[in-house]
Amino acid sequence: MSRSPLDGRGRLRVQGFDGDTESVETDDTTAPTAPTAATDRRAWARFRRDRAAVAGLVVIVLMTLLAVFARPIEVGGVVVQPIALAPYDPAASGVAPTYRPPSLSHPFGTDWAGRDVFSRVLYGGRYSLSIGVVAVSLALVVGVPLGAVAGYVGGWVDEAIMRFVDVLYAFPFLVLAIALVAVFGQGFWKLVGALVVVGWIGYARLIRGEVLSVVERDYVVAARAVGASDRRILTRHVVPNAVAPVVVQATLNVGTVVLSAAALGFLGLGLQPGTAEWGSMLSAGRDTLVGGEWWVTVFPGLAIFLFVLAINLVGDGVRDALDPDAGPDRYRTREAR
Amino acid sequence: MSLRRYVLRRTLLTLPILVGVSVLTFGLVKLLPGTPVDYVLQFQEATPELRASLRAQYHLDEPVWKQYLLWLSDVLRLDFGERIVSDRSVSAAIAERLPETLVLGGISFLIALFVGVPTGVVAAVRRGSLLDEGSRVVALLGIATPNFWLGLLLILLFGVHLNLVPVIPPVAPVLAPESLAFLVLPAVTLGTASAALFTRLTRSAVTEQLRQEYVRAARARGLDERTVILKHVLRNSLISVVTVAAVQVAFLLDGAVVVERVFSWPGLGRLLVRAILQRDFPVVQAVVLLVATAVVVANLLADVLYAWLDPRISY
Numbered sequence: 001m002s003r004s005p006l007d008g009r010g011r012l013r014v015q016g017f018d019g020d021t022e023s024v025e026t027d028d029t030t031a032p033t034a035p036t037a038a039t040d041r042r043a044w045a046r047f048r049r050d051r052a053a054v055a056g057l058v059v060i061v062l063m064t065l066l067a068v069f070a071r072p073i074e075v076g077g078v079v080v081q082p083i084a085l086a087p088y089d090p091a092a093s094g095v096a097p098t099y100r101p102p103s104l105s106h107p108f109g110t111d112w113a114g115r116d117v118f119s120r121v122l123y124g125g126r127y128s129l130s131i132g133v134v135a136v137s138l139a140l141v142v143g144v145p146l147g148a149v150a151g152y153v154g155g156w157v158d159e160a161i162m163r164f165v166d167v168l169y170a171f172p173f174l175v176l177a178i179a180l181v182a183v184f185g186q187g188f189w190k191l192v193g194a195l196v197v198v199g200w201i202g203y204a205r206l207i208r209g210e211v212l213s214v215v216e217r218d219y220v221v222a223a224r225a226v227g228a229s230d231r232r233i234l235t236r237h238v239v240p241n242a243v244a245p246v247v248v249q250a251t252l253n254v255g256t257v258v259l260s261a262a263a264l265g266f267l268g269l270g271l272q273p274g275t276a277e278w279g280s281m282l283s284a285g286r287d288t289l290v291g292g293e294w295w296v297t298v299f300p301g302l303a304i305f306l307f308v309l310a311i312n313l314v315g316d317g318v319r320d321a322l323d324p325d326a327g328p329d330r331y332r333t334r335e336a337r
Numbered sequence: 338m339s340l341r342r343y344v345l346r347r348t349l350l351t352l353p354i355l356v357g358v359s360v361l362t363f364g365l366v367k368l369l370p371g372t373p374v375d376y377v378l379q380f381q382e383a384t385p386e387l388r389a390s391l392r393a394q395y396h397l398d399e400p401v402w403k404q405y406l407l408w409l410s411d412v413l414r415l416d417f418g419e420r421i422v423s424d425r426s427v428s429a430a431i432a433e434r435l436p437e438t439l440v441l442g443g444i445s446f447l448i449a450l451f452v453g454v455p456t457g458v459v460a461a462v463r464r465g466s467l468l469d470e471g472s473r474v475v476a477l478l479g480i481a482t483p484n485f486w487l488g489l490l491l492i493l494l495f496g497v498h499l500n501l502v503p504v505i506p507p508v509a510p511v512l513a514p515e516s517l518a519f520l521v522l523p524a525v526t527l528g529t530a531s532a533a534l535f536t537r538l539t540r541s542a543v544t545e546q547l548r549q550e551y552v553r554a555a556r557a558r559g560l561d562e563r564t565v566i567l568k569h570v571l572r573n574s575l576i577s578v579v580t581v582a583a584v585q586v587a588f589l590l591d592g593a594v595v596v597e598r599v600f601s602w603p604g605l606g607r608l609l610v611r612a613i614l615q616r617d618f619p620v621v622q623a624v625v626l627l628v629a630t631a632v633v634v635a636n637l638l639a640d641v642l643y644a645w646l647d648p649r650i651s652y
Contacts, residue, residue, distance in 0.1 A: 167357030170629040174591035175609070179625050182613040183368050259483055263595050266485045267610050282485060289493045290504060297493070301486030309481035 046321040053317020059310035063303075067125030086119035090276040099293045109295035112284065117295060120276040121303050127277040128307060131188070132258040135195035136250050142196060143203030144239070144246060150204065151211030152234050162208065165201045173198050174260055181269045191270050195257055202253070203246050210242035217241075244322045252315035255308040262304050278304045344641050351637050355630065359412065362626045363405050366618050372397055376421050376616055417623035422615050427623045430608060438604035440511050441523055441597070442589045448528035449585065453535025454578065460536065461543035462566060472536055479533030484592050488526040488599035495522060506602055523600045527592045531585050538581050542574035549573075576647045583639030587632045 047053055066085060073081035087105075088095045093113035100110040108117035150161040168176070180194035214220065215238060223233050264270035265279025273280065281300040288296045374391045396404045411418065417427035460469040496504040502522060507515040546552065547570060555565045594606035601607070605624055612620035 163353065163357070166354050167361060170354055170358045170633045171361075171625065172587040172591045172628060172632060174594060175625060175628050178594065178609065178613060179365055179621060182616075182618075182621055183365055255481065262483055263485060266483075266595065267598055269610070269613065279483070279485075282489065289489060289497055292497070294493055297486070297489045301483060301489065304483050305481055305486065308483070309477065312477060312481055 043321040047317050050317040050320060052313045053320075056310040056313030056317065059306060060314065063125050063307055063310070064129055066122050067129055070119070070122040070126070086116075086122045088116035088119040090115065090120040090123040091274075092116075099288075099291070099296075101293075102295050108299040109293070111281070111293075111296050112288070117281075117299055120281060121278070121299050124276045124278045124281065124300065124303065125307070127188075127271065127275065128258050128261065128279075128304065131192060131195070131261045132254040132311075135192045135199060135257050135261070136254050138192065138196045139199035139253075140203055140246070140250055143200035144207050144243070146200070147204030147207035148211050148234060148239050148242070151208035152215060152230070152238060158208075161204065165204050168198070168201045169205075171198070173256075174263060177260060177264060178267070178269060181264060186270065186272055188271060191261060191264065195260065199253065199257065202249065206249055207239075207242055207246050210245060211238055214238050214242045248315065248319040248322060251318050252312060255311040255315065258304065258308055258311070340644060343644055347637060347640055347644075351633055354633055358629045358633065359409055359626065360405065362622055362629070363408055365625070366622055367401070369618065376618065412623075412626065418619045420620055421617045427619045430620060431605065431623055431627065434603060434605045434608045436511050437602060438590075438593050438597070438606060441520060441527065441602060441604060442593055444520060444524040445528035445531065445589055445592075446582075446585065448524055449531035449535050450582070452528070453532040454539045454575075456532075457536040457539025458543050458566070458571060458574075461540045461547065464544070469540075472540075476533035476536045479529045482529065484526055484530060485595050485599050487529060488523065488596055491522045491526060492599075506600065519600075520602075523596050523602055526599070527589060527596045530592065531588060534581070534585070534588075535578070539574060539578055542577045543570055546570045546573045576643060579642050579646065580639050583635045586635035590628050590631070 068081065069083045070086040071084050071090070072079055093115050095116050096106055096110045096114050098110060098112055098114045100106055100114075102109045106116050106118060108121060111117055111120075146161050150158040171179075176198045177194045180197055181191060184190040184193060220233060220237050223237050228236075261270055262277070262279030262282075265275075265277045266282050268280070268283050271277050271280060273283070278300040282297055284296060288294075372392075372395065374388060374395060374397065377391055378388065392398055396407045399407070415428055417431070419425065420427055420430060456472050460466075460472045463469055492504055495501045503519060506519055507513070509516045552565060552570060555569055556562075590606075593604060594609060596602070597604045597606040598610055605628075608620060609624045612618070612624070
């Protein structure tokens with residue numbers, strides 16, 4: 001946002017005369033302290049009061065449970081999860097005639113291969129959920145250390161890492177992901193890999209900026225004065241205090257990543273074609289609509305929409321809970337990526 | 338520093354980024370299993386002579402750094418070589434598709450701007466009103482809706498059920514009336530998420546400005562609210578909207594790839610997706626390079642515009 005040299009001026013406000021309740025007393029002397037159990041509890045209390053965020057969390061938990069219990073899970077031949085909420089195998093074709101409209105036995109109808117769309121939508125949550133969570137976590141694992149080191153060490157290390165980040169930033173998120181999928185090929189881990197390569201740069205940039213402001217704080221100077229090692233200062237004092245905006249951004253990004261993965265699936269570039277992934281299920285697209293088979297398109301899309309909406313609600317709630325002073329749009333600027 | 342020196346410095350700083358972009362784009366194809374020659378020859382009988390001449394054409398017998406420089410010198414002359422799936426040049430294919438994407442992206446951008454900015458201003462001025470809350474909810478929904486699903490739903494409603502628009506793009510020049518009529522749905526689809534982002538950002542920019550002293554001073558001087566908002570607040574808020582507009586270029590290009598597929602609109606995005614499915618890598622390389630360059634240039638323009646609009650910022 002615009003920052004003028006005049007920003008610091010006139011911050012003294014007489015409270016009570018202002019109709020504007022959102023005007024906050026700015027007090028630059030209170031440096032945030034290291035997160036403690038008490039601040040975590042307060043954040044959780046704020047989160048719980050946010051009804052939209054709690055609703056989002058409920059939706060995510062429900063969709064996760066539905067995905068987990070959609071079909072039995074076997075690990076190495078041992079059934080660890082025997083429940084099957086989905087009435088049919090999502091991959092089984094010909095469980096009913098093709099393109100049956102929604103009915104009692106097939107609530108979401110059947111698709112061109114006679115597969116049960118309801119079972120596929122339930123099961124498809126597994127792909128979207130795991131891709132979103134795994135890709136964002138791995139991007140954090142790459143981006144946070146690199147960004148933190150760049151900001152803390154400075155000099156040529158900083159230059160090298162951040163110029164590389166600048167170059168990657170030149171590529172639009174989806175276009176680069178598409179190009180990478182083209183090179184790597186299709187499949188779950190290749191798709192996740194592509195999303196990590198395009199995703200880590202945002203966290204690196206964000207945490208570097210935070211680190212630059214945190215290293216100036218008194219407790220870091222104090223830690224250095226008593227002879228703490230750089231590694232200890234960075235991992236114990238700097239990163240924990242710099243990580244909150246990254247957590248918010250990461251939560252919101254799960255939505256963006258799920259959307260991108262679904263878009264790749266829609267384009268036929270994500271997982272193997274025919275996978276019960278929500279985006280891939282829409283790839284027949286317009287042809288089914290013109291034929292009148294709207295249910296093939298409407299239900300999987302609705303699942304993506306609900307899931308991404310729920311994540312964004314939770315992300316907004318986490319942001320407000322961790323940083324109540326920030327306006328509603330503080331971390332939104334880069335979300336477009 | 339004068340504005341002119343800032344612009345010059347900022348422009349020079351983009352050069353290394355562009356070099357990096359070109360290295361990555363070149364390297365991407367190098368990461369592929371096999372060489373371009375293998376991809377070309379999958380469609381024809383391979384004699385040793387043909388293979389040798391193709392290897393020479395792609396400079397495959399040179400060291401990698403030299404291959405890159407030769408490729409770069411071709412690219413700087415806008416020569417991206419020949420397509421693998423046909424004998425046509427990549428540049429011709431791109432030139433043919435570029436106007437389609439520009440028109441689609443341009444209309445979407447205008448929709449996003451003219452819907453998003455006024456809504457954001459009203460939401461900020463009438464904070465807490467029904468309109469503010471409503472725009473918040475709509476923006477939230479707009480950001481969460483997958484653009485391909487939105488496009489398909491619009492086709493279902495307006496194309497199939499109400500039968501108001503054709504579902505297949507007309508065979509006509511891009512700017513012909515029937516093409517523009519067809520573009521309404523794709524442009525709305527592509528512009529929705531951008532409009533939502535513009536709304537939220539304008540709202541927060543205007544909110545921030547409304548807290549400034551000059552607003553109180555202007556009101557104290559007895560200016561009517563309309564003048565305060567339109568002449569003072571809006572002008573200062575738009576400065577930060579400009580930077581976001583540059584980010585939107587990348588966002589719209591991403592969206593175009595998907596939306597063009599939904600509506601079978603023959604633009605760059607569809608060219609890219611088809612080229613990937615056909616393993617036509619010179620096209621992939623050229624489109625990716627072009628798109629990244631467009632983003633870099635858009636960011637440069639935004640920074641320059643930002644500096645020009647706001648004389649207070651120090652660079």
